[in-house]
Amino acid sequence: MVAPEQPFRTLTGMHDLFDPDTARRRALVDLFATRAEQAGYREVRPPLLEELGVFQRLGEATDVVSKEMYEFEDKDGRRVALRPELTAGVVRAFVQHHPPTPWKVWYAGTSFRRERPAKGRYRSFDQVGVEVLGVDDPDLDVEVLALAWSTVRELGLRDVRLVVNSLGDGDDRRNYTDAVAAFLHSRRSDLSEAAVATSERNPLRVLDTKRPEDRAVIADAPSIAEFLSPDSVAHLDRVREGLRALGVPFTEDDRLVRGLDYYRRTTFELVADSLDAAQNAVGGGGRYDGLAEDLGGPPTDGIGFALGVDRLFLACDAEGVFPAPEPVLDAFVVDTTGGGAARDLVHELREARLAADRRYGGGSLRSQMKSADRSGARWALLVGTDELAAGVVTVRDLRTGAEQETIARAELVGALLQRLAPTAGTGRDGSDGRDDEREGTRT
């Protein structure tokens, strides 16, 4: 092995995450998981790697499929791809295992798209989301939208809007797409070159262009409302009614089409007005009633959404909400007698479920106290030659700077636990082991 010419580093568009960010991310997933499980959803974790075909159902004409996937040939000669989103894999899992319906699942995980990175958009990104398969009832749409809305609200975000639309059922969508294509064709001389190109392979995508000159043309385009079947209209009406009943505010936008081909009927986005238009969609989702069938399963209704973690946090930063949780450390042991006392005491504290740390390599009392200060610990527990000889520990409260006290070594842990009792159970979290994948963004 020859050393690299330059040190290794992360791939373009991929980032290492460290403490404040990782803690914040975990807090978000905990919050989301709690809400989802309270609503009857259970966690699902499809693999990061799937057969390429699973994702091609997102739409051959979409950039996600045509050029942004990390796809390659496995050593078996099989075409595989890193997932560019989670819905397709979840639906594939449904088709493969045919669990009883309704199947309500939530997830938190990483996906990959080989795009040029930009603010709030990276090649490796995290999303949290839910999917429900096997339910046609529009009241479920209401539940799902409400869950997305509540999550965003619980984060503390206020400058976020819920935007809703319906693309109609498969026939409605096809008819509408044809009408839009015809319209764009008739006005192609007024459209930008890029818009004309897009209109030829994916007409609906042109509807949410951000280019001003195209927007003017789009304003005259037919509305989906004119193409909805009576059933689709009834479905949408019931969704509206439900959202109003729940007090979930929303606006409607008949130009909201979303990027992937599988969407049917209800579609929605969460738009953060605190962010620039280029990255203001912090989440979105909708129905995908035909997807299970496309993946080889029985016709099954489906709906879901995903929230983009990176963008959600951009919005949180913009509004100054949902900061990373502070780490808690109860005690920092300072030992000037050689380290044995610190070694034993720290272990004993941890076994008693107290958060404890120490410094290695010795050092003067002063320097160890500095470490204790920086650690953010509530108490410094001092063991010097005097304490060691007397079988006691000096306890100093680093937050108040009040008088320090001497406690018998044998009674120390019990005394500290007692002191924490009034606030026990808050903020402390012994468990956990969210593992390999991180959590994350986007639909």
Add this chain to the structure above:
RNA sequence: GUGGCCGUAGCUCAGUUCGGUGAGAGCGCCAGGUUGUGGCCCUGGAGGUCGGGGGUUCAAAUCCCCUCGGUCACCCCA
């Protein structure tokens, strides 16, 4: 994929215009001032392939070319 801007210490950056005095500051880190006490203050110290490669030159962090990377915008996506 296209374009703009940017890569100097762990971090934030000055120095680059008009090449030339020993590569700097703040923060952070380590140690000491205070030989048993953190935060404030003072002093000292460690730490740098000036992204990488090539070129021009007596001389390059500074000029030129290539390259890698970051960032932002567009495309696209969400």
